[in-house]
Amino acid sequence: MQTAIFEHELFQAEPLTEREAWLWLIAHAAWKDTKHRVGMDMHDVQTGCLFVTLRQLQNAWRWKSDYRVRSFLKVLEKHEMIIAKANAGKTHVTICNYSHYQEVERTEHAEKTQAQRTKDTNTPINTSSLRSEVKARAPEKASAQSELMKVLDQDHAKAVIDHRKALKKPLSVRAAQLLAGQFSKCPDPNAAADAMIAHGWQGFDPQWLQNRQQTQQRASPASRKLTHTDIWADALREEGIFPNEPDSHSTDILDAGYGNRHQESNVHPLRIANARSY
Numbered sequence: 001m002q003t004a005i006f007e008h009e010l011f012q013a014e015p016l017t018e019r020e021a022w023l024w025l026i027a028h029a030a031w032k033d034t035k036h037r038v039g040m041d042m043h044d045v046q047t048g049c050l051f052v053t054l055r056q057l058q059n060a061w062r063w064k065s066d067y068r069v070r071s072f073l074k075v076l077e078k079h080e081m082i083i084a085k086a087n088a089g090k091t092h093v094t095i096c097n098y099s100h101y102q103e104v105e106r107t108e109h110a111e112k113t114q115a116q117r118t119k120d121t122n123t124p125i126n127t128s129s130l131r132s133e134v135k136a137r138a139p140e141k142a143s144a145q146s147e148l149m150k151v152l153d154q155d156h157a158k159a160v161i162d163h164r165k166a167l168k169k170p171l172s173v174r175a176a177q178l179l180a181g182q183f184s185k186c187p188d189p190n191a192a193a194d195a196m197i198a199h200g201w202q203g204f205d206p207q208w209l210q211n212r213q214q215t216q217q218r219a220s221p222a223s224r225k226l227t228h229t230d231i232w233a234d235a236l237r238e239e240g241i242f243p244n245e246p247d248s249h250s251t252d253i254l255d256a257g258y259g260n261r262h263q264e265s266n267v268h269p270l271r272i273a274n275a276r277s278y
Contacts, residue, residue: 015062048098051090144176151189163197
């Protein structure tokens, strides 16, 4: 414990608490055997001891009277935390179990330890190295790619990000989280990402892919038998009445029949404007 903490300019000059006064004694005790001059005499001061006057303690602790100082020292003595003796007009204070409070472990070479402390204090700190270590320990900041890669491989994640950039709708981290959640609902998230890109979708919903597959199945000639409705629809397309779209001959628009006898059970009355005769 360094004595400088009690003179730090950051803290206001205010009376110390009893705990802080106890720490003051520990901090100001000799950390190695030394000598102290009192008048014209030199007195030995062992490790963990200090020479002070009651007035010095009163001023250092900013207490209003030396009576409180004496009372506090007596309390410490009663609990065997210090030994206080008058010596040459001063009070010789010995901190009991000093090494327990001031040192992590006892060392036989106090001067070597102090020299190392001084060296450590004066050695410039490599702040760039410290920043690198802190950066290495810090968790990786979330990004759109990191969120997508929770369900996609790296190539597909990058492809989705590039696709959104091409649409001029770059992915935010939150949007990437939501998109990854939709991909995860599919058996193959990477295939779902490919479908999103192939269809030019800005987002993705598994239901969209299912609807697209069902539409393709309905439009495929091999998927069902050709009906009268299909025949009429093809004829009308050739005449330019219907646009060339797979779903343009849905049964609520077109019907095929003979007189009033319908040939299909799923057809409705024919509604065609300006149709030619067939």
